[in-house]
Amino acid sequence: MEEDDFEFEFSEDPKQSVERFEEMVRNKDQYFFDAHVFENIIDYYIEKNDPVKALQVIDYAVAQHPFVVAFLLKEAQLYLVTNNLPAAFESLEKAELLEPSEADIFVLRASIYEVLERHDDALECLFKALEMADEADEILMQIAYAYQGMGDYEEAISYLKRCLESNMENQDALYELAFCYDVLDxxxxxxxxxxxxxxxxxxxxxxxxxxxxxxxxxxxxxxxxxxxxxxxxxxxxxxxxxxxxxxxxxxxxxxxxxxxxYKQTFEFEPPHAQTYCAIGECYEKLEKMDEARSYYKKSVKLDSDLADAWYGIGVTLDFEGRYFESLHYYKKALKFDSENPDYWFAMADAYYKLKKLDESEKAYEKVVELNPLDIEAWLDFSSVAFEQENLKKCIEIIAEGIKNNPESAELYYRFVAYLFADGQYNEALLQLQKALNTDIDKHYLLFEYLPQLQNNKVIVDIINRFRS
The missing domain is CATH 1.25.40.10 (Tetratricopeptide repeat domain)
Structure with missing residues (x-):
């Protein structure tokens, strides 16, 4: 060491170490730092989210302590997080030359392979690490993650259970196990x-x-x-x-x-938009619309992209007969979740109540496109066309609904009603038999929609014949 070099052998405040290091760089001097002091300085910059400065410290650390593997491992980690994968591999190769039995080298190499989606290579590294490691549970976790990445949840479960055998208190393994079982239903x-x-x-x-x-x-x-x-x-x-x-x-x-x-969560953490939204929905179910709207508004104040909360505000206004206002909020919800059939259904219904039948029809068309199994939507969609005296369209809508829901008695009975209204009596009687075969107990639906059919002797006779 030259006469003007300084040596810092003993532990000191990390901030002081950082200041001394920065002074050294600034003055282009050469101070000596113990390996553990260098580690503290590197960790300081990592915590400050400054990987460039942390890598600069590592250059000095490796120059002064060329046989300390920990610096090369930190270097590989930093190259990994900054997506410089070739440099990360190179650092690990240097580390392996110094300490070929260090398990962390293979764990880090596996992490790089995972980023590259080379799952088999990652597993090979992890199995090597498992042979070398004193404590197995973290490596077993990594193996489970690799199998999850490959879509092999069975094997993931197997290694998560081994992880818990190694360390019963590994909560990450408990949660991941629940996730795997959930994926496999x-x-x-x-x-x-x-x-x-x-x-x-x-x-x-x-x-x-x-x-x-x-x-x-x-x-x-x-x-x-x-x-x-x-x-x-x-x-x-x-x-x-x-x-x-x-x-x-x-x-x-x-x-x-x-x-x-829900409110008890506020005692232990700041309120979340989702929690406010859930409370709003409860008040909505209790038909306390002022309280519901208040919580939905709190929700969107925290997260203006939360579609459910905008929708909830619309529902509360709809309940109060404020249909025109509700439309504004349904549209806000659809801005953030345009594929939600419930939002389209609510908008279609609001347009219908405002007697804007063309707009209502378009919205119902979107509902059945997104959710063709929604029987209520098919019925309401056809009702809008019926009010516009477009029987041909009514019949087309219900026929399409039946294609998607062939077991729906509600659709069959509505089909019969429209066919009778259109004068297609033979086809109506044929569909009536299908309706009765599907669910005879719901034949009252036909008379609810067209009460005059209760006096039709042919229909009454067919229904009585099916009953006997």
């Missing part, structure tokens, strides 16, 4: 796993929470609420459990209790 297996897990660790709030989610997905909402309550009992500030409990209470139509559950 195997909620019963998910429930069985979490119940067994809870037998071993009854104080795992994450396990109770995931159990609640699985119950919710198979519509066992009472059991879901019990599971969420246990999660909350163990972790009082578990806002996600309060929120999901609220969702289950909504499914049971317990709207007042759901509101309380």
């Amino acid at each position: 195997r909620q019963e297996e998910s429930i069985q796993f979490y119940e067994q897990y809870i037998d071993s660790d009854p104080y795992s709030f994450a396990a109770w929470y995931n159990l609640g989610n699985a119950y919710h997905k198979i519509e066992l909402h009472e059991k879901a609420i019990d599971a969420y309550d246990y999660a909350i009992l163990i972790k009082e500030n578990f806002s996600s459990a309060y929120f999901n409990k609220g969702n289950s209470l909504v499914q049971l139509e317990k709207y007042e209790e759901a509101i309380e559950a």
